[in-house]
Amino acid sequence: MEDVKKFKYFTVSPLAFGTWRIGGGYWYSSHDRDNEWVGAIRRAIELGLRVIDTAEMYGNGHAEELVGEAIKEFSREELFIVSKVWPSHADYDNVIKSAKNSSRRLGTYIDLYLLHAPSRVPICKTIRAFEKLVDDGVIRFFGLSNFDVDQIESARECVSKYEIVAIQNHYSLLSRSDERRALAYAEKNGLMYMAYTPLENGILARNEFLANIGKKYNKTATQVALNWYITGKNSLIPIVKASKIPHIEENAGAMGWRLSEEDWRAIDEHFREKSYFLDKFVSSLKSMRPWS
Template sequence: MKKMRLGKTDVFLPVIGLGTWEMGGGISPDPSNDKESIRAIVRAVELGMTHIDTAEYYGAGHTEELVGKALKEIDRDKVFLTSKVWPNHLKIKDMLKSVEGSLKRLGTDHLDLYLIHWPPEDISITEAIKNINTVLERGYTRYIGVSNFSISQLKEAMEASKNPIVCDQVRYNIEDREIEKAGLLDFCQKNGISVVAYSPLNRMGISITASKLHKIAKERNLTPAQIALAWLVKKGVFSIPKAISEKHLVENAKAGDIELTEEEMKFLE
């Protein structure tokens, strides 16, 4: 699978990883599909989707437990592991407790990337960034970043951080292109900050461009979802679609090697 540089680091990640939202529950634990979820995480890594994204919020921590169980079947060094801290845990004592809890559930001694899940509400961005730098400096994570930050919030975070902000994880897909309109995509790319797209398939609710996706997919003997993911690759961003079934996992992994032509991109625009 194609790889891209993460921010200005020396790390190159597969363009398509695996999101884990709703594996093991939404805002509360749901163990009904645990075996399938663990198997999907292991399979994703086997297929080259070695960037696994999770968060302490997912399944109230149960999702991280599932990722931890999957990691027991995988060489940890082959996985780039991302987790996120919830915005009401951004004070230093709370953040340290959160990251230690995440590491315990994940069964690892470090994260590869730790993100502030949403902009802080009860403390300043400057303080939150100072605290996540402390997390990095204590060896809990290799890199730090943010999620759902606007340009102004990102600028404040960059100014406050002693260490590079390597990514902004945001909602982005062929139908929800707010980050383009807001100039965030351009800002990140000009400043060496990777964009990681969550909901890259719009939960398969893509409708406005559905006919165009279907047309290209039919011509190339691919699926509309693969074309939607390939569109993001062409845009120069990482994506982290969630998938459980073997069929969808394989499709997503193959999408990382699809090269859309300039004509196809113009057609989709």
Template sequence: MKTVTINHQVLPAIGIGTWHLGDQPQQQAKEIAAIRLRIEMGAQVIDTAEMYGNGRSEHLVAQAIKPYSRQKLFLISKVLPQNASHKRMAHSLKASLQRLQTDYLDLYLYHWRGHVPLAETISELQHFQDQGLIRAWGVSNFDLSDMQELWQLPHGPNVAANEDLYNLGSRGIEYSLLPWQQQHHLPMIAYSPVSNGDQLGAHLTQHPTVLQIAQQHQVSPYQIMLAWTISHPNILAIPKASQPQHMKDNLAALNLNLSTAELAALDQAYPAPQHKEPLDIL
């Protein structure tokens, strides 16, 4: 099984994304069941944010994890840029903790850059880590220049992870950001790792190469895309799955090994970037 290490914890390389979960009351029972099934199948990481449904996702996660030991889970949430200041971050963090019904987060991410000086945001994140309210902090939607700026700050090298959009059809981070993070032993959390099928115009699930490899393994195209994402070292993928069957499919990708020839075929179908590209953000 593929794993990733974040803040000295070895974790399964596929976690649970929760964007849009909790938005529709009539779907919440299925969504809770899907999360619980995935936990029972070995998932540890659950990724949420105060932005997701204005806290509804965090409420849903709290309901889903009630039967399980908190110490066996790795909870991630995120602070919005307008709340990432000395004046407002404490309120945001405590509200997230209350909604999640926990007294600490394993990882707290700065969701994306805003107008608050980066040094102020990082100082606050480090303060909450020192207090024990969060075990570690990280960033999201940061590109290479952002990471280099962060690294020069007093507590910058304490960053535990960066979460960016990354999938077979969106490989821009491979040109310079991903090598930089690998050089600095900084994990990447990949959101939208299966690209919603055709996001960014990639039409991944319909590509003949993806379909052929999926058929060879007797799995879905989504599982091939997920296996490709975590085939790279030190990457945690957080696909969203609101149905129990999707959760089972996600788990199967943990043990799906693509051959060198299959990886080369996917590279030919969706080539790695040959120049710097703007960071893809959803």
């Protein structure tokens, strides 16, 4: 089975490896586990997670440095590197500066560059900088993160030379409001939709319903949940983060097979009602996020 997802301009692995909390945290760096983190990224790539998601904010840029170190032994053409610019850097000059700094830390060009979240800066200024970065070869494509459909539409009105190719938002079996919104929009318009926190910080890994279905396939609850995403929407790429090799290997075990249509629909129906309550909670938190 060919385990890839094909889009208009690129083909990528069906799972992405996330680097949040690798190399530090919210604008601070940590170097005490560098060897472990580099090894984790390398193992993920070896197992087929060829999309690597990072950001300038992660570890104050140190996550990008660790990615840059980890990818040295791989063919660059086989990888798809995603990074993000922070909203307070969304004006033209700072977008250019941030992207070049991220590229320097990574030691390579950036395949996909995202605005991390909506900003007070007019979006057309950010898009203009993104297009300049494509022209200069610093990035290949650009997109948006934590944007709703109206904001995506406004951003698309700003493009003059290239297209917005990807959206990265929060989505999981327990938080499914984007199915009717940005995910549906991405599916309709051929955009890649990257889903962060698809396992809800381990909640789904401990889910008994998923574990019972997994017994039929000799798979864990984690693997069943991730396969549900892979098997479902054509545009959907879950981002999974792990720093322990056994967890990375477990995540990779979600690829290379498919849930039956019957089991996929059973999972869909089981979690549809449950997702409503978490969606309400998440919505209440969004206004508190320090995007700018």
